[in-house]
Amino acid sequence: MTIHQPITAFIDARAVDAPVHYRPNRAERAFELHPAVFxxxxxxxxxxxxxxxxAFxxxxxxxxxxxxxxxxxxxxxxxxxxARTVPGTTGRFQSWAEFMAEGVETGSxxxxxxxxxxxxxTVPAVLVGFAVTVAIVRAAV
Structure with a gap:
């Protein structure tokens, strides 16, 4: 549901920066996600x-x-x-457990x-499910 807001609420609103979580001695990856996701x-x-x-x-x-x-x-x-052409960074990379615990900052x-x-x-899992379903239907015909 939506709630009507008067225009003055938007005029008086201020942009607030998201908090930055500082991780000392943490190296950044080229795409900022764990390689296991890739x-x-x-x-x-x-x-x-x-x-x-x-199937076909x-x-x-x-x-x-x-x-x-x-x-x-x-x-x-x-x-x-x-990713391999990025200059070397100092520190250690985020482990899988740290990735799952800390998460990631996105635009939203x-x-x-x-x-x-x-x-x-989500989309890759749906695609794989679709392909397996098509393969099962193809095998049944």
Missing amino acids: GMLAASFALFMLALGV MNPTLIVPFGICAAYLLMFFGVPLVV GHLTGAQALAQIM
Whole structure:
């Protein structure tokens, strides 16, 4: 539900900066997320391609699936190359347990690790579920 606010409420409002959590001796990653999240994304898209490839295995589909595989390699390979070109930082990287406990700061505010994973992995999980469902239907026909 929405609540009507008079225009004076917006005129008198002030922008407040979000609190910055200082972590001493913490190195920053190139994309500010744990590499396991990147791996989960890559694995989910690979599972999507694998499920559809197994369901519709046909010699005439080798070229289209090869193009899709090359695209996925570039889609996940280029960011890996870019991340490796970032100058070395001092300190240690955030562990998985720290990522889940501390979460991440986004443009819309702070998210816990579980909330961030839910936002990131929703669409890939739906795609994998769709591909598996299509594969089951294809196998039943």
